[in-house]
Amino acid sequence: xKVFVLIGLLALGGNVLAAAPPAPLAGAQADPAWSNLxxxxxxxxxxxxxxxxxxxxxxxxxxxxxxxxxIAMNQGERRAARERYGRWRGLTEDRRQRVRERWxxxxxxxxxxxARIRGDFREFRRxxxxxxxELRRQWQQKTQAERQQQLxxxxxQRRQQQQRRPAAGGAR
Numbered sequence: 030x031k032v033f034v035l036i037g038l039l040a041l042g043g044n045v046l047a048a049a050p051p052a053p054l055a056g057a058q059a060d061p062a063w064s065n066l067x068x069x070x071x072x073x074x075x076x077x078x079x080x081x082x083x084x085x086x087x088x089x090x091x092x093x094x095x096x097x098x099x100i101a102m103n104q105g106e107r108r109a110a111r112e113r114y115g116r117w118r119g120l121t122e123d124r125r126q127r128v129r130e131r132w133x134x135x136x137x138x139x140x141x142x143x144a145r146i147r148g149d150f151r152e153f154r155r156x157x158x159x160x161x162x163e164l165r166r167q168w169q170q171k172t173q174a175e176r177q178q179q180l181x182x183x184x185x186q187r188r189q190q191q192q193r194r195p196a197a198g199g200a201r
Contacts, residue, residue, distance in 0.1 A: 060086045061093045070096040 063081045066074065073096040074081075081089065102110065117125070135143065153161060168176065 059090075061089050066093060066096070067100075069100045073099060 063071065063078060070093060071078070074092055077084065077092060084092075099107070099110070120128070135146065138146070153164075156164070171179065
């Protein structure tokens with residue numbers, strides 16, 4: 030069970046939008062050898078031991094990072110991770126693929142843009158459940174063109190706010 034949760038964490042990325050970018054792990058290696066994993070990591074990843082050296086480097090790195098994150102979690106965080114993994118497993122393969130594509134797109138953004146999106150997501154999560162549901166409903170009712178226009182409008186508003194900030198700061 031714990032390995033399935035670990036794989037789910039790796040696949041879903043946890044609550045990636047709300048979280049800060051992952052910090053490098055202490056002693057993280059470019060290509061982690063099985064013998065260099067901690068005993069706790071090896072225990073979590075024991076099903077991979079027989080073919081560890083055959084796994085692609087990126088997969089070994091992801092598994093090692095995921096195991097380390099799991100080890101660092103408290104019981105509440107682990108419970109939430111299991112719930113996220115359950116939701117992930119409940120998605121259709123098509124939906125999972127779209128999530129992966131969006132994640133890859135997000136990862137390709139500059140760090141400042143990622144930080145802005147994470148902040149927006151945290152702000153969204155602070156809204157009441159009722160307000161979030163209403164906003165989702167409104168968004169889903171819009172056509173693609175209306176959604177794109179709304180995104181352009183929001184970006185323009187932010188650009189104007191950023192331009193006004195330096196002027197306001199210098200007028201002291």
